[in-house]
Structures are given as C-alpha cells and as structure tokens.
Amino acid sequence: MVEKYRFDLLPNTKTCYRYLQVGLGIILFTFVVLLGTVLIPSIDETASAVGVLTMPSLFVGLGLILFGIGTHLHIMHLNILRQMSDDEIREGKED
Structure with missing residues (x-):
C-alpha cells in the first residue's frame, strides 16, 4: 500500500x-516594501504600484506556506503507513 502512494518528487x-x-520571506519582503513606501513620503509615484503588487505577493507567500505544510503532512502520513506496514511484516515473521 505504501508503494502505491509514494511521492518521489519530495524525498525528504x-x-x-x-x-x-x-x-515567509516573500511575506516579510512585502511588508518591508510597504513600510518603506509608507515611511518615505518622497516616493508617491511608486506607492500605487506597490499597492497593486501587495495582494498578489501576499497570496503567493501564503500559498507557498500552505503548500509546504501540506507536503509535510503528506510525508508524515507516508512515514506512518511505512511504519505500520513494517510492523505488520515483523509480526508476520514472529508468528
């Protein structure tokens, strides 16, 4: 059962x-850029461009964080399945 669901693209x-x-780096970089545009009043021309790019960059950052969490949970699930199958094999040999 473990071999059927093995995910070879993420070995670790x-x-x-x-x-x-x-x-997290993308989100922090976005907040630093926003803070720079708010604190420095001389860049009024770029404030609108930064405002337009803020939401997509936050979505990309959050998407990467969620993808990392999901793949970590997937790998943990595969490790549990592997441990369960190893335990079943050991129990079969002991009998």
Missing part, C-alpha cells in the same frame, strides 16, 4: 521547509 522534509522559508 527539507524541501517542505524550503517552501515555508520562501513563503
């Missing part, structure tokens, strides 16, 4: 943490 959990770090 380090990939999940990279998605989480990139998502």
Whole structure:
C-alpha cells in the first residue's frame, strides 16, 4: 500500500521547509516594501504600484506556506503507513 502512494518528487522534509522559508520571506519582503513606501513620503509615484503588487505577493507567500505544510503532512502520513506496514511484516515473521 505504501508503494502505491509514494511521492518521489519530495524525498525528504527539507524541501517542505524550503517552501515555508520562501513563503515567509516573500511575506516579510512585502511588508518591508510597504513600510518603506509608507515611511518615505518622497516616493508617491511608486506607492500605487506597490499597492497593486501587495495582494498578489501576499497570496503567493501564503500559498507557498500552505503548500509546504501540506507536503509535510503528506510525508508524515507516508512515514506512518511505512511504519505500520513494517510492523505488520515483523509480526508476520514472529508468528
């Protein structure tokens, strides 16, 4: 059963943490840019452009965070299935 649902594109959990770090980085970068445009009054021309790009970048950051959480849960589920199948094999050999 484990072999049927094996996900070969994400062999370890380090990939999940990279998605989480990139998502958080995008969100923090967006807030820093917004803070810069609010605190520096001399860039009135770019304030409207930053306002337009704020929402999509926040959605991308949140999407990457959610994707990282989902893949981490998927890998944890596969590890539980693998442990259960290993336990069943051990019990079968002991009998």
